[in-house]
Ligand SMILES: C=CC1=C(C)c2cc3[nH]c(cc4nc(cc5[nH]c(cc1n2)c(C)c5CCC(=O)O)C(CCC(=O)O)=C4C)c(C)c3C=C
């Protein structure tokens with residue numbers, strides 16, 4: 001059975017002191033790296049095939065027999081349909097643009113909030129689109145980074161999303177591609193008050209589009225990317241954590257409206273977490289609940305799931321059923337959200353440097369009870385030691 005070593009606060013702080021003695025760069029030269037982990041998306045339509053090939057090659061997301069042979073074939077078959085979707089949303093995914101805006105503004109705020117660890121520099125490490133982790137690793141090495149925070153941009157943890165990004169980072173780090181870096185991890189933050197506030201404000205703006213007389217009857221339909229039941233059933237924490245986000249947002253809104261959490265973007269024939277968002281909209285229409293705000297809750301910038309699936313597909317279907325739907329905006333360049341990212345990173349840097357928190361959270365140390373992926377265990381142990 002895999003064993004995850006527990007490191008005491010004293011050992012951690014000794015390791016850190018030794019590390020900084022051995023590797024301290026000349027003062028003020030080496031930036032504290034905040035590495036923003038996400039799946040990425042094709043910035044332009046012709047990048048779609050590479051994105052899909054990388055995605056279907058990831059055994060942590062979609063385990064396939066003969067993966068290296070099947071992945072390019074499935075990607076090739078799926079490319080025309082997905083290319084059309086990216087064309088319809090304006091010619092590509094905006095995720096890199098928004099991640100860079102969020103990262104630059106977060107780093108500037110961090111320099112004020114945490115002058116001891118300044119200067120801060122954001123790096124983007126995408127799992128399936130450029131800049132991929134290997135490219136980012138090379139850049140960090142070139143910049144002489146000695147201290148880095150792996151900051152997932154998925155608010156809620158799933159082994160298929162954040163877990164996959166951390167496994168990739170672990171492989172690159174272990175192979176020495178990033179250089180000699182002290183790592184720590186922000187692995188989930190779905191109930192952070194700044195995140196909750198930013199989502200709540202966007203919901204309030206969407207609610208304001210309905211007549212005041214019926215506003216409190218509007219149904220808030222929180223929609224998250226679904227998960228295959230095989231992943232849910234091995235003990236993945238994502239469904240619980242998305243539910244916790246919804247609950248926190250509803251508390252902040254004072255339970256002003258009725259709400260449900262539903263699931264979107266199932267792919268392939270296997271069983272996925274439900275109820276599906278599209279079915280929920282139709283069901284609400286049948287029940288006469290014809291005013292709805294759709295709320296993306298598990299992804300922080302726009303992507304095909306919001307711009308295509310929610311705005312084009314579901315909104316059209318809903319209109320056909322006489323439902324008046326508005327979507328809460330994605331967080332994108334929300335200043336409240338960017339401040340939340342900076343607050344999270346500043347608190348994390350402080351807690352770790354004071355030895356009040358480990359390099360990775362207690363919750364991250366626990367593998368899913370049904371996990372059979374050996375890399376997950378190695379990755380967790382590696383990050384718990386600060387990437388050493
Ligand atoms: C929190 C968000 C996401 C989870 C959880 C997630 C799990 C998951 N996804 C697939 C398969 C596919 N996802 C695809 C695209 C895609 N997935 C997410 C987010 C989550 N996925 C996003 C934001 C996107 C779109 C990216 C964009 O730029 O718009 C795709 C490719 C598109 C398609 O072919 O339909 C696949 C395939 C699985 C199997 C899974 C859980 C195991």
Ligand SMILES: [Fe+2]
Nearest residue numbers: 159368371376
């Ligand atoms: Fe796992």
Ligand SMILES: [Fe+2]
Nearest residue numbers: 225226265267
């Ligand atoms: Fe997905």
